[in-house]
Amino acid sequence: MDLRQIRYFIVVCEMRSLSRAGEVLGVSQPSLSRQIQLLEAELRHHLLVRTGRGVEPTEAGLRFLEHAKTLDAMAQHARQDMRAFRAAAQDKVRLGMPHRVARRMAPHIVQSFRRLHPDAALTLAEGLSSEMNEWLVKGRVDLALLYDPPSSSLLRFESIYREDLVLAYGKACRPVPPPRVRARDLGRYPLVLPSAPNTIRALVDRTCREVNVTLDVVAEVDVVHTILETMAKEGMFTIIPRSALSDMAGQDFLAFSSIVEPVIMNNLTLATPASGPLPALAEATAQIIRGLEMKQFFA
Structure with a gap:
């Protein structure tokens, strides 16, 4: 066996799907299947079984998964140690952030970073939370801010702001909804929402399943500005973080109702690789983020 096969096997078990694991790993499904087959041949056990929803580890697969995680953690720790050794010479750290978070927080993070580490460089990468999650797994960024990431044994998550x-x-909407709307x-409301996969959409859908309500989604739009323009002009509604209303130029024409029973809260998290401690400069960047007064960015 080799470390690549072990990593592939862990991610397949995490995703419960060869196709989704292939997307995360950047590997074609036939190539991924072939590597798993080679691993099974060497171990002389079937490690995965196909189900109607994807794949699941067999009893032997679950037993090997514990060994695989230990071996992968050791390999990841070795890679991180060598990256830290290289970073000590390069003095560079890579931080991933969603677009909306970057617009609010990046200037403050960069300012603090330059003041505390004038001889180092901070690289900012922007993208969707799902993209940042994959970049962390692939080692393309050292740490990232993510909204409501799925649980993973490959990453550590620390809640930063809810x-x-x-x-x-739109304020012209009639009849006007009450100030507080139960989930x-x-x-009852025609909605414009982002299409799946999207962290807000997943959060809303999960909450609505819990209260047994079917949403009336009349349009799916993936850009917040377009969502707000569409629903305001067409007499429709959307569900967004409260602070997103201030992202819209001329937002005076917008209004909102609080959602209650239950309140739906998103969760901005600081995500880092689970294997081993962060390199010193990455940890220093994480400390800068932890020290920020988050409310000022989302008022």
Whole structure:
């Protein structure tokens, strides 16, 4: 066996899908399947079994998974140690952030970083939370800020800030919704929402399943500005973080109702690789983020 096969096997078990694991790893599904087959041939055990929803580890697969995680953690620790050794000479750290978070926080992070580490460089990468998650797994960034990431044994997550989602609409909308809308009543409103996979959409869908309500999604739009423009002009509604209303130029034409029973809260997290301590400069960047007063960025 080799370390690549072990890594592939762990990610397949995490994703419960060869196709999704292939997307995360940047490997074609036939190539991924071939590497798993080679691993099974060497171990003389079937490690995975196909189901109607994807794949699941067999009893032997679960037993080997514990060994695989230990070996992978050791390999990741060795890689991180060598990256830290290289970074000590290069003095560079890579931070991933969602677009909306970057617009609010990046100037403050860069300012603090330059003041505390004038001889080092900070590289900022922007993208969707799902992209940042994959970049961390692949080692393309050293740490990242993510919204509501799925649980993973490959990464550590630390909650940084939670914000409530609201039902937003144009002030010209009639009839005007009440100031507080129960989650089980959200099905009454024609909604413009992001398409899956999207962290806000996943959070809303999960909450609505819990209260047994079916949403009336009349359009799916993936850009916040376009969502707000579409729903305001067409007399529709959307569900977004409260602070996103201030992202819209001329937001005076927008209004919102709080969502209650339950309140829907997103979760901005600081994500880092789970194997071993962070390199010193990456840890220093994480400390800068932890020291920020988050409310000022999401008012």
